Amino acid sequence: MKNRATVLCVRDNRILLVARERSRWSLPGGRIRRDEAPHEAALRELEEETTLVADQLMYLFEFxxxxxxxxxxxxxxxxxxxxxxxxxxxxxxxxxxxxxATLSASVPTRGIVELFFRHIGVSVARRRPVAP
Known part of the structure; x- marks a missing residue:
């Protein structure tokens, strides 16, 4: 199985997607090099593909x-x-x-975005005070 660093980049409640010529939309990211940590690959790929430099990353999950x-x-x-x-x-x-959900996007992109928002919903629900 190949290993890939994938970045879910958010700004103003919008998610950044990238696409090659005549290809589906996907999340920025790419192959993790041999002596590279996953977070290093994520930072490198985000900058190589989008010119964006992230100050910090937060590890979410494996998909x-x-x-x-x-x-x-x-x-x-x-x-x-x-x-x-x-x-x-x-x-x-x-x-x-x-x-x-309405775009021509890669299957992993749709799954990762869906999982991310399911996780956010659970996290937000857990923080709400419970009525007596």
Whole structure:
């Protein structure tokens, strides 16, 4: 199974997706090099594909795709930063989470986004005070 660092990058409640020419939308990320930690690969791939430099990442979870294990990280970037496609990436765009279900997006991208928001919902529900 291949190992991949995947970045769920959020700004203003929108998620950054990237796409190669004539390809589906996906989350930024890529292969983890031999002597590279997953978080290092996530930072490198985010910058290589989008020009964005994340100050910090938060490890979220592992997601198993068909033949790839995704090490998923969360990065929040400020509103003043813009994503520009670079290297093999032809386009970068910020999408509202509900819009992602209607896009031509990769299966792992849809699964990772869905899992992320399911996790956020559980976390928020746990923080709410319980009525006596």
């Amino acid at each position: 198993n795709g068909f033949s790839t294990q995704h090490h998923v990280f969360f990065a929040e970037v400020g509103p003043h930063l813009s994503a520009e496609p670079r290297n093999e990436i032809a386009k970068c765009k910020w999408f509202a989470p509900v819009k992602i």
